Amino acid sequence: MLPNPTTRPAEPPSRLPQPLVFDACNAGVVLRAVLFVQGVIAVAAMFGTGTPAEWLSRMALLTGASLPGTLIWLIAACSLKHRLQRMHTRGQYLGGVALGMLAGLYACATLHWVGLADAPWLASAVTGGVLAAALVTALVLRARGSTPAQTQARLAELQSRIRPHFLFNTLNSAIALVRAEPAKAETLLEDLSDLFRYALAEPHSTATLAQEIELAQRYLAIEQVRFGDRLQMQWQLDPDAHGALLPPLLLQPLVENAIRHGVEPGLRGGKLQIRTQRRGEQAVVHIINTLPADGAAQDTASPSGHRIALANVKARLSLLHDLHGSFSARVQGGFFIVRIAVPLPDSDSRQPSAALRHAHTDR
Structure with missing residues (x-):
């Protein structure tokens, strides 16, 4: 039988800290900011140059500054985020624009140090402020864009959680x-209660992998009662990976x-x-299921089937971890x-909770 955790999934906090208007502490943000500024510099260097060699020379000078x-x-911006x-x-x-103006003055000072006689101090400060304003606006739009995506994802998950046929x-x-x-029936109803309590709780921004595993265990404990021997499960859990942060209600x-x-479409289940595993500084999760051999159901990878949930998960991971997270799905x-x-x-x-530390392999 699937182990039933004795601890309940941690309740999400009722109040969240006030988010930053913009957050520059992200490798993806750094890469995009550098490429954006260099793109602007590349276009600006075209003015007043007649040959590619002159453009390259000016581009090198402006890039160095x-x-x-x-x-x-x-x-x-990252150091002062708090x-x-x-x-x-x-x-x-x-604050973001002021930092941009100071960065522009620093770039102009660099040009002055390399021998540029008439350094454009005012123009550099204004340019730095304008570029910083553009970066801040892009970061704000990205942060705001996560809100409707998370809301839509949450509504889809709530519908998934409270579908009438699953409840009935x-x-x-x-x-x-x-x-x-009766003891087994009581455990089943407790698991169902925990699933609904977590799904209908106050929205929260992140959950640990340990919490997500516990929630998945409770869901599968319910399904195990329904499918019996048709559902064969195997857990390979690495507690060292369970501190990783995920969007809530992801697994x-x-x-x-x-x-x-x-499982459900196949006559034999x-x-x-x-599987969870720590690999260096990453937590890796694998979810592997067999495909129906009798063709009773549509392909798991079809657009009307599994792909809706996959696109949802991929978008939410990207919003939380950007380039640091990865997601893939394949048939093999x-x-x-x-x-x-x-x-x-x-x-x-x-x-990780004691239930996760002692979770054993079920076949």
């Missing part, structure tokens, strides 16, 4: 067990789709394997394999 200034702006967070929204905007099947299973195995929809498209040898890789926190103070 602008690149350090851009990196200084990014480092300063102070900026204490400011009002307008103050955060003005679970209640019917519990009714069937009340007389024969359960993937597990549910594996059941719906890989199917197998489901969930009769199996559908989902792979998720996310970075581990620098100081992993979270310890």
